Amino acid sequence: MIPEIGHFALIIALLMAVVQAVMPLAGAATRRPLWMAYGQSMAAGQFLFVAIAYGCLTASYMLDDFSVANVANNANSLLPWYYKFSAVWGNHEGSVLMWSLMLAGWGFAASRFTGSLPRDMVARVMGVMGMVCGGFLLFILITSNPFERLLPNMPPDGADLNPLLQDIGLIVHPPMLYMGYVGFSVVFAFAIAALLGGRLDAAWARWARPWTNVAWAFLTVGIALGSWWAYYELGWGGWWFWDPVENASLLPWLTGTALVHSLAVTEKRGSFKSWTVLLAIATFSLSLMGTFLVRSGVLTSVHAFANDPDRGLFILILLAITVTLSLLLFALRAPRVSHSIGFNWLSRDALLLINNVFLVIMTVTVLLGTVYPLILDSLNLGKISVGPPYFNALFVPLTVMMCVFMGLGSAARWKGMAAKDLIHKLWWAGAAALIIGAVMPLLYRGEWNLLVSLGIVSALWVVLPILRDIVDKTRHARSFSAGLRKLSLSYWGMVLGHVGVAVTIVGVTVVSNYNIERNVRMSPGTTVEVAGYQFTMSELTERRGANFLADTAIIQVQRGESGRRFTMRPEKRLYLATGMPMTQVALRPGLFRDLYVAMGEDLGDGSWAVRVQYKPFVRWLWLGALLMAFGGVLAVLDKRYRRVAIARDIPASTAQRYAAQKVTL
Template structure:
């Protein structure tokens, strides 16, 4: 009896979570406005309860999948009794309703974490953050219950078996990519909440940036890993061998990453120098708004993409209204409050402040470029002005030069001083790095063995221009220490996070430049006994076999690969699968990965007489794309665990005690001890 009621329990848990979110959205904000500690205290238990009940709902939906309860429409449409258990587990978020439930679970989890780890912050600030998080949760829980209920039943006419999960999603990539991406998307809601809370409380000082920076870095690190995993998944799953297609849904994840990157740097300037306060808040608002826009694009039905989940205009309209309300209210608060609490901090045109500002502006221009290319065709279509297609030529023509220009300023940043610096000193520190980057960038493509290519050379020059000034900066910071290692140990984790983040960008740029220009591809007809040579490797099809998987039938090619005449040989096994429940064919590529090259074989259509169309590719440095992403994310994590943030928490305890006193000021004026931390 209990098992049959699992979907109803999940639905009821969502209703309770919504009621708690409403209380969380109202009471703490009202308490902060009226200085009532009891009302402010509602935030933590409501955030905890909301997370608990959304988690119950998620467990109920997962249980319905694992138990093959095909009376639940969501399970019947996205699972099958033959589906392996691990794909049933990930199928929960492989559809619109389940993915929104996962989003809401993560949103509630972030709200709970913000409540738990903000215990030493001023009570009024925490209350405002909790209230704003509650408002966002109300919007998404209403969205689930009104338009995207994952617990709808098909009774009494339930199917005997399910329609199966889309074969494109029956992959390990589904297990890890969406959760990582959503953690990044949703994580920026905490930063957004801190920004709006700072505006409402008149607390645009260095303290709020120190509170918000760890949350920003965590969200940015998750989003970075999520995008890298999505690129890796598309690379091997779709059978094309590409790593980025400028698909509108791919762009939807790139947009908040660009503004999030600008936000990470802007928060650093605001904390260090007290400048860019209004700009930092605006970036926080923009980043979360772009995360909501990504949700709208994926779930509104306005896009046709392998990544898009939903095709329901009512759902798109709901999210569009949620986006409009969020953007309008936050910008209204910004317009009313920012001029009162901001002030100017001077700096020279040649300083780290100005260089970070230029890089921020470059990132925003890149965001606008991608946003325009993504939404302009949709706007024209919605207005009945015709259909146009904006593809890779547009994005590459604008994005690549902007990236190169941004790299120029990135190389200057680590060397430059705050506030002001002498131009001759900057030249003295950087001329050798610049000369080495130009020489090595011109020579290294020839050493690789390929033809000299201007784009590869430019990519390597840009990457070296990012890395070599960091090497010089490390030398300057350690040369007066008793030993080189002693000097390295004195450097903070936040500094090492910056180093890894910039090196990660450089590694990714090298990967993009080399694989885009030196990739070798051959589309051939192969049958047993056929040999084709690509980049010095001989690919010989030795036999064709058949096998049955848990829910598919597969034709498998056995490919013997050898480099030269005396090289060590190995076997690759690309497959052409037919999924039983849906009758959908799928390509399962064979990969031989390596740090400096991938060998990639995809099995195409059956051409008759025992032969198949085969795509054989040699992809140099393609792994550097994702290695760079991992380095960037790890750099963000290192910055989070820097000990000065732990010290900052202990210094805030006195401010918390003061704000907890009835009648204490909640304005957080710049003259308070807190504002000078």
């Protein structure tokens, strides 16, 4: 009965989505307030019924209802309850249902926190959100119903969850990633609503900017968690390997980063309006494209969920409709509702635009490397593999160039400034970055490394101009601490975001060039030395988990002769339901290095193949990502986004239209 309730709830949610898509837009076009009000009530109802459906599927998992095909294929009675809970989204049908739940949740949030915007603007936003939600609910009901029954041939037990997904990282990674993907739907809805209503102005940018920052922060954390999971769960010690599905999440992050900066310019100066809308459309379209790549079966990856051409075709049609109609509307409306605002090419405006261009070029680079092999294969022109050499050769120089303009942009003024003034502000930062970047590899390893020096110089060039800008902004305060307190949360969000980029660059550069790895044969009593640490296998034991058997190596580790000893316990597990072996890595984390031990194959006579690695500064990758995400959240907490009066830089005609309006978020 529970699955039938969930299925029926999805049907009701779809009907509500159709009403939400039609009535508010019709009301905005005919200026009927009652019709416009349908959007907010339908968004609330839709969220309620999708939540009911999701709750029913979760209950089916927790109750081991193996008459439901989705449960039988992805769970087992031996599975711990927390993995049963995460198994709901560890498969195609459940993940699309979670996607729809979050989409409905974002729509409900938009209906709640946009109440003081102009009614016709809210109606158009709700209408666009209704269309997107309706498309995904239709997709679930036609191709991906999670409530299909196996009656009367119900299996006695389930097939179990993929052991790769039985991990804490996969409990938190997909929800964060989906929140980022789906969050950009609100920004997309704002962009389409602005085009329909002819309101591409600073007020529109101020309304859309908080939603963009929150979605971007979620996506940043989601990507970082995926990288962290690949690092410790797959057993090879890598943090990123340009897997096509990982690239699918990177694409909207790159354009989303450009969108965050473009919205800042549109809000502050009223420029880049058309470019900002185009980025909003592109970011959400790339989110849909990522969904297509993961769920169409065109990619083979540990991250991919489905191998069904019908599902892929449905999403491809949805993507094509979204992109075509959005770009058609943009072509028809953008030239009429935007206007140019002049700026000097040596200004913050111009430097942000240049960085946006670099981000778009990086997006195209990753997109071509991901999609080109698929196109060749579909046209029967042969199979090729595009791997790390291609991406690194293009991505690294583009990142360095982007850092150059990031540093310049942090110190430049809006509209324009003299070149000599900019040089006067930044010459010391450039000199310090070059000197420290050249010396650090010598101090750290005793030999010079070009790539490490380049990475440190780039990171310092991002950070040092920000420090100069903070000094300039606090110079005239009665005290330095008082000056710091006067800086807005939005400004501190920018600072943390840029510092996070620098920290990530240092982590990537150092671990990529100074990682030490040894693949050795170990048995009880064997000792190996890596980076000054002695690893001694003291014994091999066996243990039984909830649904697996494990061979465990007890390894004693000590640095030098007098260092403190500690124990690491890598495992090789065999999952009972599937017979699938898995590596459980042993980690000794630290701020400046990780020790990493993974068991390979049983070599007989009590010996095992063991991979031992010393990974310097690897934690800085994820620390930088967290700083970036926290910066995005901090910017949203700025008081001007909680209560925003119409700004002075909005044209008079717009101000009259929005008189007495306030934005509440």
